[in-house]
Amino acid sequence: MSFFSRVRHVATAGVAALAFISISAVAQTKPNVVILATGGTIAGAGANSTNSATYSAAKVPVDKLISGIPELSQVANVRGEQVFQIASESLTNNDLMTLGKRVSALVKQSDVDGIVITHGSDTLEETAYFLHLVIKTDKPIVVVGSMRPSTAMSADGMLNLYNAVQVAGSKDARGRGVLVTMNDDINTARDVSKTINIHTNAFNSQWGPLGMVVEGKNYWFRQLDKRFGKNSEFNIDNIESLPQVNIVYGHQDGDALAAKAFGQGGAKAIIHAGTGNGSVAKHVVPTLQELRSQGVVIIRSARVPAGFVLRNAEQPDDKYDWVVAHDLNPQKARILAIVALTKTKDTAELQRIFWQY
Known part of the structure; x- marks a missing residue:
């Protein structure tokens, strides 16, 4: 090899080495985000592109979800795990425990900066709130779903997942508890609920979102004045099983059969989803009083989508030794219970917990 050839060879090798170092440095500066997949619409598939509401959920595995959005690599070093492949209405307490334990293990790893959980929209708010209560970390945890399967025209899952990864890898999302990113909004798991079953703007909070994520940038508008994360007194690592808690729905001409059946079936608490301000029909009250005397905790919530239940309004909660759920809807009240x-x-302790969380 001639002198000039050796010079060109060394120069070329040097450029390649610098390029490798530059690429490696970029990879190291990006956050490491783990995507835990559980199924749901975001992993669903319809028969054709016009099926936005008729489809099969939990069909697409996590590796295909990730490979279908190459832009994810621009915001984070992403890897995925398939925890479940389940439509979310079929998730159980045991499933919550399995997911929670895995999340808790991952947030302890120094090479994990944030976690995204893909989830069916039907019970997404329940899983998110559970994790919000029991995972002791400041690292961002984002639960995300979609209202349309990936096969549909104008599917929302790709952007929702991209935004979720962006938020999970953001330093400014730390210490905000578990978040839900849907339709560009960033909501706290504590307040958010699914409010419509067709449109893509399905997830809302009566107190408003914490912020928005637009074109890869987070915009924050408020803080959450409740206990969660590192400030929570609950820790998934110390929980081995979850008790049975059931919801009884209040309505005209209702009866106490469901409450009696749940009590006989081993319920440790019953959430009464009452009308208005958590009202309970006069012919149901004696059954709930009897169940309370047997040790079953009675918690008054409301079926209305906004507002909150006032203690000792509509029912003498102090006298009956009942608990009120405040602004938590029945399904969120069940999770906290x-x-x-x-x-x-x-x-008294349970009421304190409902005030603080």
């Missing part, structure tokens, strides 16, 4: 009951059965 299954967590709180792992620590206490005292109604």
